[in-house]
Amino acid sequence: MAARGSGARREAGRTGAESGRSRAENGRTGAESGRSRAEAGRGGAEPGRGGGEEARRRSRQEDGPQRRAQPGGSRPEARERVARRGGDVPPPRGPRRPPPRPPRPPLVLRLGSPRRRINFGLIGMTFILSIFAGRLIQMQGLDSKVYEEAAADQRQHTETIPAKRGSITDVNGHDLAVTVEAREVSIDPSKVPAGVRANIAKILAQQLGKDEQEMAAKLGRTGTHYQLLARDVEPVVATRLLQQRVPALSTKKTYKRLYPAGDLAGSLIGFVGDEGNGLGGMEQARNSLLAGHDGEQRVETGRDGQRIPMTSSQRTAPVDGQDVRLTIDRDIQWAAQKSIGEQVQKSGADSGTVIVMDVQTAQIVAMANAPELDLNDWRKAPESRYVNKAAADVFEPGSTNKVITAAAALEAKAVTPDTVYQVPDRIRCADQVLRDAHAHKVEALTFRQAMAQSSNVATVMAARKVGSQKLYEMLKAFGFGSAPGGGVPGAEAGLLPDYRKWSGSQSCTVAYGQGVSVTALQMASVYQTIANGGVKLDPQIVAGTTDATGRFVPAPAGKQTRVVSETTAREITTMLESAVGEEGTGQLAAIDGYRVAGKTGTANRYDAELGRYDGYTASFVGFAPADKPRLVVLSVVQNPKKGHFGGQLAAPVFKDVMTFAIKSKKIPPTGSAAPTVRTRAGQ
Numbered sequence: 001m002a003a004r005g006s007g008a009r010r011e012a013g014r015t016g017a018e019s020g021r022s023r024a025e026n027g028r029t030g031a032e033s034g035r036s037r038a039e040a041g042r043g044g045a046e047p048g049r050g051g052g053e054e055a056r057r058r059s060r061q062e063d064g065p066q067r068r069a070q071p072g073g074s075r076p077e078a079r080e081r082v083a084r085r086g087g088d089v090p091p092p093r094g095p096r097r098p099p100p101r102p103p104r105p106p107l108v109l110r111l112g113s114p115r116r117r118i119n120f121g122l123i124g125m126t127f128i129l130s131i132f133a134g135r136l137i138q139m140q141g142l143d144s145k146v147y148e149e150a151a152a153d154q155r156q157h158t159e160t161i162p163a164k165r166g167s168i169t170d171v172n173g174h175d176l177a178v179t180v181e182a183r184e185v186s187i188d189p190s191k192v193p194a195g196v197r198a199n200i201a202k203i204l205a206q207q208l209g210k211d212e213q214e215m216a217a218k219l220g221r222t223g224t225h226y227q228l229l230a231r232d233v234e235p236v237v238a239t240r241l242l243q244q245r246v247p248a249l250s251t252k253k254t255y256k257r258l259y260p261a262g263d264l265a266g267s268l269i270g271f272v273g274d275e276g277n278g279l280g281g282m283e284q285a286r287n288s289l290l291a292g293h294d295g296e297q298r299v300e301t302g303r304d305g306q307r308i309p310m311t312s313s314q315r316t317a318p319v320d321g322q323d324v325r326l327t328i329d330r331d332i333q334w335a336a337q338k339s340i341g342e343q344v345q346k347s348g349a350d351s352g353t354v355i356v357m358d359v360q361t362a363q364i365v366a367m368a369n370a371p372e373l374d375l376n377d378w379r380k381a382p383e384s385r386y387v388n389k390a391a392a393d394v395f396e397p398g399s400t401n402k403v404i405t406a407a408a409a410l411e412a413k414a415v416t417p418d419t420v421y422q423v424p425d426r427i428r429c430a431d432q433v434l435r436d437a438h439a440h441k442v443e444a445l446t447f448r449q450a451m452a453q454s455s456n457v458a459t460v461m462a463a464r465k466v467g468s469q470k471l472y473e474m475l476k477a478f479g480f481g482s483a484p485g486g487g488v489p490g491a492e493a494g495l496l497p498d499y500r501k502w503s504g505s506q507s508c509t510v511a512y513g514q515g516v517s518v519t520a521l522q523m524a525s526v527y528q529t530i531a532n533g534g535v536k537l538d539p540q541i542v543a544g545t546t547d548a549t550g551r552f553v554p555a556p557a558g559k560q561t562r563v564v565s566e567t568t569a570r571e572i573t574t575m576l577e578s579a580v581g582e583e584g585t586g587q588l589a590a591i592d593g594y595r596v597a598g599k600t601g602t603a604n605r606y607d608a609e610l611g612r613y614d615g616y617t618a619s620f621v622g623f624a625p626a627d628k629p630r631l632v633v634l635s636v637v638q639n640p641k642k643g644h645f646g647g648q649l650a651a652p653v654f655k656d657v658m659t660f661a662i663k664s665k666k667i668p669p670t671g672s673a674a675p676t677v678r679t680r681a682g683q
Contacts, residue, residue, distance in 0.1 A: 156298050163292035164255055166321030168269055168282055170330040171365075171543050175260050176269055177283065177375075182256040183238035185229045190222050191248035200246055204229060207241050231274060232256035259375035265326075265333050265366075266373030267388040268541075270489070280386050282324065282541075285489035289545060292321035323546040327363035332356055335660040336368035339653050340635060344370045347649055348641030353390045354653060355524040356661055359629040362486070362528055362537035362558050365661065367391070367521075391491040394517040395617045395638065398603025398646070399454045401513030401523075403530060403572055405463050406451060408474035410568045414465035417448040417571050427457045430504025434460060437602065437645075452578040454585050454600060456512045463511035471510065472499035477563045478526045478536070480518060485538035486558055494518040513603055524634040527621050530576075531597075531629035534569035536561045573597050577626045577674055588651040589620055591659055593669045597629075598622020598654065600646035605639055616644035620651040624658055625670045633658045 168177035185208065192200060201216035208215075208230045218227040231254070238251045257272040270281020276291065278284035295318030336354040344352040356366035373385040387393070409415040424442045426435045436456050450458030463471055475481070481496030495517035499507075506515040521539060529536040538558035547553050564572075576597035580586040585600040601619035606612070621634035635653035643649050661667075 156300050159297045159299060161295035161297055161315075161318045162253075162255055162276070163294050163318035164320040165257065165272070165276070165292065166290040166323045166546070168290070169323065169325050170328045170333070171326060171363075172330065173325070174330045176265065176326070176328070176330070178258050178260065179255045180258055181235060182231070182254050183233040183235055184231050184252040184254045185233050185238055185241065186250055186252070187219070187227050187229055187246070188225045188248035188250075189219050189227055190225055192219055192222075193247070196247070203244060203246065204241070207237055208233060261330065262376055263372040263374040264330065264337065265328055265368070266375045266378075267369055267386060268328070268367050268390075268489070269375060271373075271375050271378045281388060281489050282326070285487065286324050286542075290321040290324060293319040295319075319548075322548075325543045325545065325552070327358075327365065327540055327543045328367065329356075329365050329664065331664050332657075332661050333366040333368060335664075336366040336657050337370065337372055339656040340368055340637075341370040341372070343635075343637060343649060343653050347637060347643060349637045349649075350639040351389060351393075352638065352653075353393070353520045353634075353636045354657055355390055355520055355632075355634045356657060357524050357528050357539065357632040357634075359528055359531045359623060359632055361540065362525070362532075363540045363543070364488070364521075365631065366657070367488075367541075388488075388490045390520045391488050392519065393638075394492055394494050394519055395636070396516065396603045396606060397513040397518050397523055398601035398617060398619065399456075399512055400526075400599050400601035400619055400621050400646075401516070401518075402451060402454065402459050402511070403576065403599060404474055404478055404526065405459055405466070405471065405511045406447070406572055406575065407478075407530075407564045407568055408466045408471050409447075409462045410571055411474070411564055412466050412470055415447050415462050417446065417575060419447045419462075420444055421447065421450060421458045421461050423450060423455055423458045423461070425457065427460055427508075429460065429508035432505035432508075434505070434508060448575050448578055449583070451575040451599075452581065452584040454579070459512045460508045463508065468499040468502055468507045468510075472496070474563075475510075475516065477561075478529060479522050480516060484521055484525055486540045488521060488539055488541045491521055492519050494522055513601065517606075520634055520636050523619070523621055524632055527598075527623055527634070528632050529563050530569050530572050531623040531632055532569075533566045534562055534564040536563050573626060573629075574675065576622065580622065581674075585645075585647040586620060586622070586651050588647060589622055589654045589658075591624065591655055591662075594624050594662065595626035595670065595672070595674055596622055596624045596658070597626040598651075600651060602644060602646045615639035618644055618646040618649040620646050620654045622654060622658075624662060625667070626674070627672050628670050630665070630667050631658065631661050633661065 165179040167175055167179065169175055187204075197216065197219045201212055201219055204210065204215040205212035210230060215229065218229065221227060233251075241249060242251065255276075259266075259269070259271075266281075268281050270278055270283035270285075272283050273279045278287040278290065283290065295316045297316070298314040336356060340352040340354045343349070352370040354366065354368040355364065357364055367388070367390045369389045371385060373381055378386075410417075421444070422442055423436075423445045425438070425440045426433055428434075434456060437454065445453070445455060445458055447458065447462060450462075475496055481493055483491050483493040497506075497516075502510065502515070509515045525536065525539055528539075537560055540555065540558050542555045544552050544554040574597075576599055577595060578584055579600070580589050580596045580598050586598050589598050590596055598620055599622065601617070601621070603617045603619075604613045605615040605617045607614040616639065618637045618640055619635065621632070623629040623632045633654050635650040635657065637649045637653075640649055
């Protein structure tokens with residue numbers, strides 16, 4: 001019994017072991033089946049996502065019958081019951097299916113040989129380092145000078161050292177234009193903090209005399225590193241600004257032009273622009289002489305613009321301009337401007353001119369215009385005042401031109417001062433009827449008397465004896481039609497048509513100053529020629545200059561040209577002296593104690609803007625003392641509204657200016673009396 005029980009237990013153990021092996025085998029089969037399904041899923045998913053879904057459906061369809069054919073077949077409890085019954089039952093088999101694919105081996109990154117990688121790395125590093133080495137050799141060896149110069153150019157800056165402009169003085173050395181030291185004030189807006197800009201703008205406006213909004217606008221331009229705040233600032237003002245520690249403020253030494261006399265000879269002197277160049281008058285005509293030559297200095301600066309200490313600098317010293325001394329006499333210039341200014345205002349004229357000239361040298365003692373240009377405020381003046389009208393404005397001279405007709409007639413021996421003419425008050429010339437200024441009956445007049453009374457008709461009668469060609473040649477010899485020499489800025493040539501182009505009436509009107517155009521300077525030169533015994537001198541405006549050592553160098557004398565004989569000049573002088581006498585039209589030009597010779601002029605005025613004649617030109621020109629001439633004075637009044645005769649408007653100006661000039665020059669009366677001459681026919 002015992003033996004049988006022991007054998008039964010051994011049999012049961014063997015059965016259990018086999019059952020365990022069967023379960024293990026089934027487990028391996030299930031695992032393989034799972035791997036097969038997974039592999040099939042991966043394989044189906046590879047072509048596309050749709051393929052993976054189809055594989056999962058097929059897997060479910062294949063597994064369905066198997067699960068139904070094995071009710072609880074693979075469960076552990078069922079296998080254990082079979083084993084206890086002692087049966088050796090093989091595990092259930094499902095439907096036959098293809099063997100599963102073997103799993104893919106994992107991807108393995110196969111690295112190259114380390115030695116090869118190291119070699120490639122060393123080669124690459126060597127190539128790169130060789131490039132750097134070559135560049136360094138080029139920069140520090142081959143092209144070192146080039147880069148050294150480029151670096152030096154970045155550090156070095158050239159600063160202009162302005163030359164001091166020369167002065168303009170009158171004949172006695174009184175300053176008419178001077179240069180003084182000044183400052184140019186600028187700022188770097190990018191370095192001004194936003195919180196203090198309003199306060200800084202207020203300070204700048206107060207100190208520089210500028211508008212506060214203008215200063216604020218410049219400070220607001222933070223995209224720039226330079227804003228010019230003011231030019232021509234006095235050094236004391238610039239110093240005061242720097243002491244207030246305005247951020248990023250800088251000053252530069254410059255010069256500014258001052259005109260101590262204001263409008264005295266303003267259009268003659270001219271003015272200087274912001275760039276330091278003359279823009280009119282003598283400032284422009286003698287700019288190269290006055291300006292000198294600026295110097296320069298090369299300095300090394302850092303990024304902030306400050307000079308690097310202990311660095312080298314190259315400096316070329318400036319050459320200051322030379323002084324120019326004019327022939328103008330300040331006192332006589334003042335008297336001339338005052339007199340013509342008052343007459344222009346009194347007569348309601350557009351403008352007026354006065355010229356005072358030395359007879360013996362043709363030096364211009366005064367050249368006045370009214371209204372005149374104020375040089376200290378030239379920017380606000382109309383451009384018409386920039387023009388020196390005494391030298392540039394042209395007009396028809398009228399009766400002052402009759403001395404040239406007289407000179408031509410006397411030189412041609414066609415008349416004498418005592419030649420008697422039966423003079424009506426009108427005369428026909430081609431298609432025109434020309435008249436005297438006043439109606440009168442036919443009267444017998446000597447040529448001297450006709451000149452004293454300024455008869456147009458008698459002058460035409462004398463010109464007909466001379467002829468147009470000789471009259472034209474005499475006009476040209478006196479300087480008509482050509483700009484006068486002597487360096488007067490802006491001097492014009494006037495208008496003298498060729499005699500072959502004169503119309504029938506023009507051949508007559510030219511004799512008494514209509515149909516030709518001159519400047520005041522040209523007409524003053526005509527009377528200087530008569531007063532100088534028939535010798536014409538080019539008008540002079542520059543007395544001299546200073547050289548590099550400061551020594552005064554006189555200007556050369558003007559060119560001399562004999563125009564008429566001394567006898568002709570003396571005879572014309574006696575005629576002109578009669579014109580200022582009791583029977584002449586220039587009585588208001590007479591000066592007590594002095595012998596005065598002169599001639600009135602009244603001409604129709606051609607208005608270029610209107611394109612026709614409109615208004616009058618009143619003039620008077622003469623010299624004194626008549627027997628020993630020293631000064632010529634010419635006065636012109638353009639387009640007066642109250643009166644229009646030269647003897648009425650221009651002669652009083654001549655008297656005022658000549659009286660002042662002869663006293664200023666200390667010219668004494670000659671003490672001689674005028675010679676007794678025949679003034680009337682029949683005497």
